[in-house]
Amino acid sequence: METYLRKRFMPHIWCPGCGHGTVLNGLLRSVEELGLDRNEIVMVSGIGCSARISGYVDFHTLHTLHGRALAFATGVKMSRPELHIIVPMGDGDALAIGGNHFIHAARRNIDLTVLILNNRIYGMTGGQFSPLSGCGVEATTAPYSTVDPAFDAVELARAAGATFVARTTTYHVHELQQFVTRAIRHRGFSVVEILSQCPTHFGRRNGAPTAVEMLSIFKEETAKVGSRVAEENPERITRGVFVEDTVKPEYCTAYAERVQAGRGDRR
Amino acid sequence: MSSHSETRRLARIDIGPAVTKDAPGTVRFVQGNEVCAEAALYAGLGFFAGYPITPSSEIAEILARRLPEQGGSFIQMEDEISSLAAIIGASLTGKKVMTATSGPGFSLMQEALGFAVMAEIPCVIVDVMRGGPSTGLPTQAGQGDINQVRWGTHGDHAIIALTASNHQNLFEVTVRAFNLAETYRSPVVVLFDELLAHMRERLRVPEPGELELVGRLRTSVPQGIDYHPYLAREDGRLPMSDFGGVHRFNVTGLYHDMWGFPSTDPAVVDDLAHHLHDKIELQADQIAAGRRYALEDAEILLISYGTPARSALQVVHEARQNGQRLGLLELQTLWPFPGRMVQEACRDREAVIVVEMNMGQIFHQVQAAVDERRSVFLANRVDGRFITPRDIRRILRIVEGQGV
Amino acid sequence: MAGRSIESIEIRRDWCKRCGICTAMCPRTVFDEETDGTVVVARPEDCIACEICERMCPDFAITLYYAEATA
Numbered sequence: 001m002e003t004y005l006r007k008r009f010m011p012h013i014w015c016p017g018c019g020h021g022t023v024l025n026g027l028l029r030s031v032e033e034l035g036l037d038r039n040e041i042v043m044v045s046g047i048g049c050s051a052r053i054s055g056y057v058d059f060h061t062l063h064t065l066h067g068r069a070l071a072f073a074t075g076v077k078m079s080r081p082e083l084h085i086i087v088p089m090g091d092g093d094a095l096a097i098g099g100n101h102f103i104h105a106a107r108r109n110i111d112l113t114v115l116i117l118n119n120r121i122y123g124m125t126g127g128q129f130s131p132l133s134g135c136g137v138e139a140t141t142a143p144y145s146t147v148d149p150a151f152d153a154v155e156l157a158r159a160a161g162a163t164f165v166a167r168t169t170t171y172h173v174h175e176l177q178q179f180v181t182r183a184i185r186h187r188g189f190s191v192v193e194i195l196s197q198c199p200t201h202f203g204r205r206n207g208a209p210t211a212v213e214m215l216s217i218f219k220e221e222t223a224k225v226g227s228r229v230a231e232e233n234p235e236r237i238t239r240g241v242f243v244e245d246t247v248k249p250e251y252c253t254a255y256a257e258r259v260q261a262g263r264g265d266r267r
Numbered sequence: 268m269s270s271h272s273e274t275r276r277l278a279r280i281d282i283g284p285a286v287t288k289d290a291p292g293t294v295r296f297v298q299g300n301e302v303c304a305e306a307a308l309y310a311g312l313g314f315f316a317g318y319p320i321t322p323s324s325e326i327a328e329i330l331a332r333r334l335p336e337q338g339g340s341f342i343q344m345e346d347e348i349s350s351l352a353a354i355i356g357a358s359l360t361g362k363k364v365m366t367a368t369s370g371p372g373f374s375l376m377q378e379a380l381g382f383a384v385m386a387e388i389p390c391v392i393v394d395v396m397r398g399g400p401s402t403g404l405p406t407q408a409g410q411g412d413i414n415q416v417r418w419g420t421h422g423d424h425a426i427i428a429l430t431a432s433n434h435q436n437l438f439e440v441t442v443r444a445f446n447l448a449e450t451y452r453s454p455v456v457v458l459f460d461e462l463l464a465h466m467r468e469r470l471r472v473p474e475p476g477e478l479e480l481v482g483r484l485r486t487s488v489p490q491g492i493d494y495h496p497y498l499a500r501e502d503g504r505l506p507m508s509d510f511g512g513v514h515r516f517n518v519t520g521l522y523h524d525m526w527g528f529p530s531t532d533p534a535v536v537d538d539l540a541h542h543l544h545d546k547i548e549l550q551a552d553q554i555a556a557g558r559r560y561a562l563e564d565a566e567i568l569l570i571s572y573g574t575p576a577r578s579a580l581q582v583v584h585e586a587r588q589n590g591q592r593l594g595l596l597e598l599q600t601l602w603p604f605p606g607r608m609v610q611e612a613c614r615d616r617e618a619v620i621v622v623e624m625n626m627g628q629i630f631h632q633v634q635a636a637v638d639e640r641r642s643v644f645l646a647n648r649v650d651g652r653f654i655t656p657r658d659i660r661r662i663l664r665i666v667e668g669q670g671v
Numbered sequence: 672m673a674g675r676s677i678e679s680i681e682i683r684r685d686w687c688k689r690c691g692i693c694t695a696m697c698p699r700t701v702f703d704e705e706t707d708g709t710v711v712v713a714r715p716e717d718c719i720a721c722e723i724c725e726r727m728c729p730d731f732a733i734t735l736y737y738a739e740a741t742a
Contacts, residue, residue, distance in 0.1 A: 002731065009528070010686055011730055017690030021729020029726070042510050044356070055517060055528065060510040062359065063519035063529075064352065065378055071349030075356030075364075078340050079314055080511045104345040173726035212695040215727075255342075259335035 004028045004038065006058050013052060017211025019170035019196030020117055024053050026176035027086070027115065033181055041084045044073040046098060049124045049198075050090035050117035059086075067097030070105040073112050081111070081252035084184060091118040091132035095151055099131075106160035106189050110251035113183045114191045116153055119198035127201030138205040153193045158243050163188035165243035169195040169218035172239060179241065188250045195222070195237070293472045299463040300325035302434045302470055303367070303393055304333065306441035309473065310480060313339045313362035316353035318346055318372060321405040322461040323395040326367040347372035351379040351392065358388050359518060361483055361509035363445055367393035369461075370412050371402065374419070380454055381420035382520045384543060387497065387505060389448035389455075389483070391441075396460045396573075398651045407651035408461040410573055413628035416456050417602045423540060425547035427554060428456040428602040432576040434468040439478060440599060446481035447554065451546055452505045458601060460624070462574040462653060483507060488514065495525040497539075503546060548603050555605030558597040559612070561587055565594025567663065568613060569646075570633055571622035572598040574653065579622045581656040582663070593663075601629065606636040613637040618666050622646045624654055677718045678738040682710055687732035693724040 005028065014020050031041065041059040045051035047066035054061040060083075064072045073087050094102050094116050105112060121139060122128040129139035134150035142148075157165045164186040166179040176194060183190035197203060197214035208214045223230035225240035297305075304326050307315075315334055317327040327343065334341045339362075344350040347368050354364035368376065373394045383390055398404025399411040416428045427447050431437040437459060444455040486506035488494045490513035499505050508514040517527035522539055524530045547554070560583055562568070571579040576597040586593040596612045598605060613619050613633070619642060621630040630645040637643060646662035648654035661671055680701065689708030694700075698721060703713040724733045 005731065011688065014729060016688035017692060018729050021731070022727055025726055025728065025731060038515060039513060040511065058515055060515050061517045062356065062510070063517060063521070065382055065520065068348065068352045068379070071344065071352035072356035074342065074344070074349070075314065075316060075353030075358075076360055076510060077356075078316075078342055078353070079357040079360040079362050083511045100345055101349055104349075170727070173723065177726070211690050211692050211729075215692065215696070255340065259340075263336060 001028045001032045004031055004058050006056050009056055012056055014049060015198075015200045017197065017199050018049070019119065019194075019198070019211070019214075020050055020053060022170040022173065023088070023115065023117055023176070023194050023196055024056060026173060027053075027088075027180055028057070029177045030180040030184060033177070034184060036084060036184075040082070041086065042073075042076050042080075043086045043088070044069045044076065045088050046090070046093040047124075048090035048093045048122065049119075050088055050093060053088045053117075067093055067099075068101060069093070070098065070101040070112065070114070074105060074108075074110055077110055077112060078252060078255075081256075084113070085111070086113045086115065086184070088115040088117055090122075090130075091116060091120060091153075092122050092130040095153060095156070096131050103156070103160040106157055106162040106191070108251040109161055109163050109189045109248050111187050112189055113180075113186075114189070115180065115183075116191065116193045117196045118153065118193055119196045119202055120150075121198050121202040123198045123201050127205065133202075137202075139201075153191070154242050157191040157193075161189070161248070162191050162243060163245035163248050164190035164241070166191070166241045167193040167195070167237070168239050169222060170197060171215045171218040172222075175239065182241065182244075186244070186246075188245070188248065292474050292477075295470050295472060296467055297434070297470055298325065298465055298467050299434055299437055299459060300395070300465070301329055302437045303441050303457065303459075303464075304329040305472065306438040307365050307391065307445070308333060308337060309438070309478070310442045310445035311363045311482070312365055312445075314341075314354060314357040314364045315339070315366065316342045316344050316350045316357070316364075317366050318344055318350050318368065320347070320369045320372045322397055322464045323367045323369050323372075323393060325464070326393060326395075347375040348379060351376040351383070351390075354390050355379065355383050355386075355388050358390050359510045361485075361507075361512075363389070363391075363449075363483070365391040365393065367395065369395050369397050369405075370399045370415075373412060373415065377420040380426075381422060381424065383454040384420065384424045384426065385520045386518050387452040387543075388518075389452055391444045391448055391455050391457060393441075393457045393459075395464045396458060398649075404651045406461065408574065408624060408653060409649070409651070410460055410575070410624040410628070411626075412458065413601055413623075413625065416458060423544060425453075425544050426456065426602050427451065427453060427547060428458050428600070429556070430458045430572050430599060430601055431463070432573055432597060434463070434470045436599065437463065438470060438473065442478050442480070443556075446479065449481045449483055450504065451550070452507070453547060456602075458573070460573050485509070486514070490514070496527045497523065497525045499542075551603035551605065552607055554600055554603060555608045556599040557605060557608055558599065560595040560597070562594040562596065562612060564592055566592040566617045567594075567666070568616045568619045569593065569595045569622055569659070570598065570609065570612070570619060570629070571595065572601065572629065573623075575622045575624055578654055578656045578659055582659045585656070598629070604632045604636070606632075609633055609636045610638070613639075613643075617642065619643045620646050620659070620662060620666060622654065622659055624648055675720050676738045677715060677720055678736045680712045680715050680718060680724075681734045681736065682712065683730075683732045683734070686730045688730055690729065692727050692729070693733060696723050696727055698723065
């Protein structure tokens, strides 16, 4: 698994206890489980703490612009549809500035594996709130706490047309690897939302200043979708696989088939 | 015939090689946008991503049909930002790529343009200019984007921008844009205006092999040996390696070392800043291109580019017929600004008149380039209508002290 | 793999950032922490190879080495 790390850059830049390292850990286990060739993987990231993940993996890596990773990834995928394209993004990266590209990539059902590293904050810029922070959160740009409701990333992905949608947390590390594996395997637009702790900016201002405390919250305040715990505690965030559609055509395949047919008709 | 009429017979103007039925190659009667699309295909275009915007949409429409015929692919993205981002991604897989837009879309592309500059990614961006600023005049010509092409994206950077005044030229210039993009590992902008885009004119399609093509330069470093994506060869070119190939490296918009990894080391940053600037700016003379008409003994020099150059050429022709010593320098490279070419052309003239359809964007560059700043004048038109020979002659008379 | 026996648990000191996750999450309290947060593998014999520490560590600082399987 460590062969997939660019070891010369370790220790990485993330804060002590940052969940993004745990996501990277799970991702590399998944890649190893799938036995993927490093030369067949392209990682495309945007800007933010989440995006820095691409510097640490020994794949083809493309560190792009805030919110635009999916657009760059679309160009890579359309040109080389056989490559595995993994797109880790932050919550603001994916769903604020990147929101438009997110819904269109989902609409197309283009075969990309999206990991939303959701720490409900803009970490790299010092702790501003994001569209996934939710109401009542303290952040540097919400000193009186937020009035902004949050997206439900799972519902947004589902509504936009994603064909594999899952949610887990950095506490649920076995689930994390499983879902990432399934997401990479899935041929279509896959989204795994991973609740990740930012103790430095989110936790410290919102009553959980350590990684351990934040992880405990991930454990206490989530429940497996369809479980009795979920049923009895409807206020909990649900984890699991919410969408798995293998019928809807994948974009590159559909395009290739359509132009083939289009050219054929003319002869 | 009334001497005031613009409809009198125009002097025969040589705008390119003679086209006879014996000349090689297919002759077509097409609009400028189609010329640009076909030239891109001729140059080896493999991927196009774009978004509809008047007056460039035809380029996307034609390539949507033609690219798959040649084994390439096309995608209509959700906006111009993602269009440029997508072609940058595709370029990294080894394809020749292009997008096309107009002023408002080009404004949206500025951030991604800076990324392509910083990460040294070959790509061609077509900006079919219309009246601006803002929504401006969607269906009418203007030349207001010249400075934006040079300065629109933030930070110190260099850029290459080419233009043309007729369809034959436009074909060659578009092919040249792909060649320069590969040679300099840089985005290259092809700038022309709505008039050229939508008017129909004769084009002799060059035969395969007739125009030189520069291919993607790939590294010869074998698998397993360290490859440096940002290490220049002795001749200044930077060999690339395709994503999905045997070399894994990083591409970023941050300042980076020769492996592509982020760095804030002052020596690294200084080197890269100079490299990005010098690789183009110090090659300004090599990149410069222009056409000269009746320059030798010209007392008054017109400088123009794009479709207004056609009116300027008309003025020169008629003036010469009347014994007046006028000349025209038509610019085909706008950036890096061909300062030396302009300075030499302007030497010892009584006056220089820059003809353009904006408030004097190239005019200021010419002023800065010449020895006699005060003898440079602007003949412009910014009402959405084509600048005519009459408009230019009016300014010429004023410059000559003869009133209107 | 859970259930196999552990030969040793290695902590990479140069990568460990002393976040405390491994100590808090280990179901068998294998780890202790010194006052400065340094992790000590105090009771390796109690390890059940659940892999929680190895997987959760954001810094790849923990590696479980498994004993050779006997035929």
